[in-house]
Amino acid sequence: MLKGLQDLQILLETARQGSLSNVARSMDMTPAAISAAIKRVEQQLGTVLFVRSTRNLRLTPQGEQYLQQCEQALTTLANAEAQLHSQHTRLQGQLHLSLPSDLGRHQFMRLLDEFLQLYPQVSLKLQVSDHLSNLYRQPLDLLIRYGVPADSSLISLPLVSDNCRVLCASPDYIARHGKPDSPLALSEHNCLCFMLADRLHNRWQFSRDGEVLRVEVSGDRSADDGEMVHRWALAGAGIAYKSHLDVRDDLAAGRLLPLCQDWQGEAAPLNMLVPDRRQLSPLIKALRQFLLQRLHH
Template identity: 30%
Template sequence: MRNYSLNDFDAVIAIGKAGSFRAAALDLGMSTSALSNAIARLERQLGVRLFNRTTRSVSLTDAGRRFVGQVTPALKDIHEALDTVRSEQQVPSGTLRINTFATAGREVMAPLILTLLRRYPEIRIDLVTEGRLVDIVADGFDFGIRSAGLVPADMIAIPLGPPRRHAVVASPGYLDGRDRPATPADLPDHACVRTRLPNGAMFRWHFAKDGEDFHIDVDGPITLDEASLARIAVLDAMGIGYFMESDVRGDIAAGRLVRLLEDWTPALAPLCLYYPNRRNPPAAARALIDLARRNAKA
């Protein structure tokens, strides 16, 4: 009897879903060449081609589609059985894959991710940050972290902290000799550091007060697509910036940045750690869930 690897079967499903070896390799945390070699080895063992490959696309053959259709339910049962065994581990171990967006990743890094790793050195974390909202089950993640309003209804969600806020800030150097904006309507008279969303659209600044809720487009000398770059520009007196409060709280406290229009930035929904309902989560997953729940009560 030939020796087959569950990882190779998982790889076939990942490639079929992603439609490319490169995308599947990223999802699986391996190199494209290693993934290609694994599939070639499996095809030799099976004696059948599972994929049609061209320089531009990859698609399942008829045999590949039948293989995926039959093996997927079996793999799900096997992985659930493995989870049941792992749930009985005395020491949590293994890799947890978490999907979130960059700002949330920065917010939860110290209180959740790094704390977990220090308590359980045998756990490994694979944290993926991206702007788009993904199906964490279909994309092979154990957990997601998003704003409460973006958590799918069929997921279990744990709030990770208090409501969050945006912060409008500028450096003392930029404000020197200028009138500070008293309302958002004053922003067109100022240079602003603009940011672009992952889908290419310009980010519009959100304000609310006394029942009035609106978004505005701002203008300025520079457009960026990452909050850490925008912070550098604002610190260097390039203009007014709009950030998550957590990204600039230290700068405000140290006097490097001055907060503006604070009464126009309302509270936002808290972040949530979310995951599918599983009867016997692995010990590592249970450790993360328990830590998140303790943090929520603190």
């Protein structure tokens, strides 16, 4: 087998132009490099492909037969590459997916709009909710969720493995109530809690230098919708413990400020969940690749 496609391209151009110097100029190479490529192929094949003279060269019968097959092979490879580059125009169909409330309405709304522009023959059907969805009972193609799925039979494909929760509050809240100097001081603050499946998440976990700290918090409001907690935090109602992905734009813009930064928040990896690897269609794979690129940008 030949080591590269460039040697085949050199052979074809030499056969067309009949001159080493002309081929060298057209391919921005030296005549010696062109000659070496031809000799390399002839040695690998154990046959002479060109009859050389002082001024030009021509194909031998063996060379004509071989180059005809090579031209067909290169055409096939070029067509395959063109089809690969135009794959986005061929992807089509509908994807039914479930997204967390806060992430879906903010980060993912923007990303999915961009995805649809890249793949105009694709349509999306979205379920935006923090309530747990059942992939086996509901007509869903995939879920996007934080954390490790409770159902171990689901196939989990990482999107952002190093995402974690961050303690944050608005500048207005901090101006009125001050900053907690450690997670233990959260007992003195109004904390905005999230509920999932009627379970109140009011035990917030932090780590530092191998030390793990779990703090029970309380506040005057809680919700089973992550976006509601996010809005309360922006409005200055209290301190939130949110996924960094949910609030990173607000942190960057100064609408929310990080607190107790010497402590690491609890891990909150973002995953794409599907019921079976056989359901990883080209469309789902394209969506995952797109999200991986954009979320890590």
